[in-house]
Amino acid sequence: MTPALDPALVDRFKGRDILSTRDFTREEILFVLDAARLFADGGGEEARPLRGKVLATLFFEPSTRTRLSFEAAIKRLGGNTIGFADAGVSSAAKGESLHDTVRVVEGYCDAIVIRHPREGAARLAAEATRLPVVNGGDGSNQHPTQTFIDLYTIREARGRVSGLHIGFLGDLKYGRAAHALITAAAAMGNRLTLVSPVELRLPGSIMEELKEAGVKPVQTSDLEAALGDLDVLYVTRIQQERFHDPLEYERVRNAYRLDRKTLEGAGRKLSILHPLPRVREIDPEVDAMEGALYFRQAHNGVTVRKALLSLLLGVLP
Amino acid sequence: MSAARRRPPSRKGAGPRPARARTAPAAPAPQAEAPSIRVAKLRNGTVIDHLAAGTALRCLAILGLAPEAVVTVGLNLPSRSMKRKDLLKMENRRLTAAELARIALLAPRGTVCTIEDYRVVNKTRLELPTVIDGVVHCPNPSCITHHDPVVPRVRVDSNDPLRLRCHYCERRIRLDEVEFVPASSVPAIK
Ligand SMILES: [Zn+2]
Numbered sequence: 001m002t003p004a005l006d007p008a009l010v011d012r013f014k015g016r017d018i019l020s021t022r023d024f025t026r027e028e029i030l031f032v033l034d035a036a037r038l039f040a041d042g043g044g045e046e047a048r049p050l051r052g053k054v055l056a057t058l059f060f061e062p063s064t065r066t067r068l069s070f071e072a073a074i075k076r077l078g079g080n081t082i083g084f085a086d087a088g089v090s091s092a093a094k095g096e097s098l099h100d101t102v103r104v105v106e107g108y109c110d111a112i113v114i115r116h117p118r119e120g121a122a123r124l125a126a127e128a129t130r131l132p133v134v135n136g137g138d139g140s141n142q143h144p145t146q147t148f149i150d151l152y153t154i155r156e157a158r159g160r161v162s163g164l165h166i167g168f169l170g171d172l173k174y175g176r177a178a179h180a181l182i183t184a185a186a187a188m189g190n191r192l193t194l195v196s197p198v199e200l201r202l203p204g205s206i207m208e209e210l211k212e213a214g215v216k217p218v219q220t221s222d223l224e225a226a227l228g229d230l231d232v233l234y235v236t237r238i239q240q241e242r243f244h245d246p247l248e249y250e251r252v253r254n255a256y257r258l259d260r261k262t263l264e265g266a267g268r269k270l271s272i273l274h275p276l277p278r279v280r281e282i283d284p285e286v287d288a289m290e291g292a293l294y295f296r297q298a299h300n301g302v303t304v305r306k307a308l309l310s311l312l313l314g315v316l317p
Numbered sequence: 318m319s320a321a322r323r324r325p326p327s328r329k330g331a332g333p334r335p336a337r338a339r340t341a342p343a344a345p346a347p348q349a350e351a352p353s354i355r356v357a358k359l360r361n362g363t364v365i366d367h368l369a370a371g372t373a374l375r376c377l378a379i380l381g382l383a384p385e386a387v388v389t390v391g392l393n394l395p396s397r398s399m400k401r402k403d404l405l406k407m408e409n410r411r412l413t414a415a416e417l418a419r420i421a422l423l424a425p426r427g428t429v430c431t432i433e434d435y436r437v438v439n440k441t442r443l444e445l446p447t448v449i450d451g452v453v454h455c456p457n458p459s460c461i462t463h464h465d466p467v468v469p470r471v472r473v474d475s476n477d478p479l480r481l482r483c484h485y486c487e488r489r490i491r492l493d494e495v496e497f498v499p500a501s502s503v504p505a506i507k
Contacts (some may be wrong), residue, residue: 020487097466098461099465099466117459118486119457119459119485119488120462120483120484121461121465123484124461124465138486140459141487141488205489
């Protein structure tokens, strides 16, 4: 069953930039999740509504997964892509400003996805062009389509994105995906529990923002004690380069590893998400469990990006 | 597609940042002459009052001083509402909106009087706009504003307490991190 989309909201997304989840109201976030339902499991592809549309993928740092997901999304809707996969082959290597690169590329396409190592690059790119710009990750700042995908996956599994108890596990200090989802989940009205080693706790600035929004997350280092009451667990990768001491890295990595045994204490319906790629945070034996949603989540990436691109280009099936 | 997009691109932020240390000029007037006499004589110009004690020299440094400008600086003056306050009187000087935004960051409770022909023709409280262009550098070293030619822009999330955020990298800027763009490199903002 396809819910009818509010035409006023459809209109609001036409030509719009997707730069940061901060730019969207709660109503707009829920609208994107509704729109994405129309595109689930191959939905919206038959009519090839984006025929003749060109998406430029400007990747100033490599991210194969994100790039492929955007390419799959537009191609499945009949559109096409141009672009580059890392800065070395772009004219940025010759010293061209981002502004100029975008001004040139806007003549070649209908929408732009940008991935850039510098925070704020996507917003700067959006200011250089009249075309809609999608932020495919700007340094440690935002990756809003990932956040929409995470929320979509949670709603698909739990039927809602508010009133849940959501746990976050792993590197909460540097993990961009976790930061954005934590902020969004708090704004949507969820209980939060943050599980990380002390050295990888959520930065004070984000904690302060949550407090301003009236949300007080529980912070703990004890994974097993936290598991019992959770509806959703969002796992992130702990990167070795964050540790000076390799032994410390080993200790932390083993203490925050999910396997069937650790999950014995969890609620039966616990949904497990991970933005992938995983290294060893989740034992492969967990993959077969009902609540293991991370591959579904990756596939939802195409669904949600199909919806967003259609909305921005103003062509809905 | 935001309103910001209409802002013409600017090259002004490019290149190495000039040193911020623009030292305030020494004592305003010869010691023999009481400042109150100079104050009384202000015919045309601007009086910035109710600056937090200790901020006047920083304000002056930010506003910059023309070679022959006549300025009276009052430091730690007794005040009923603030106990101690600072004060600046600048002859023949009108402040632009950009200059007002700069000092509003330092003196959220300040008042500005415009004097014409010895009379106060306008009195306003310093107020922060919701967006401040070309005034504050983002303290985040990996922010795009440090790597591409762009006028730094901060958003004022809240006035009281003062909460600033970089428009580009979205990082919160604490007040003790605020580093001003040198006045000379600020583009004219209408
Ligand atoms: Zn910044």
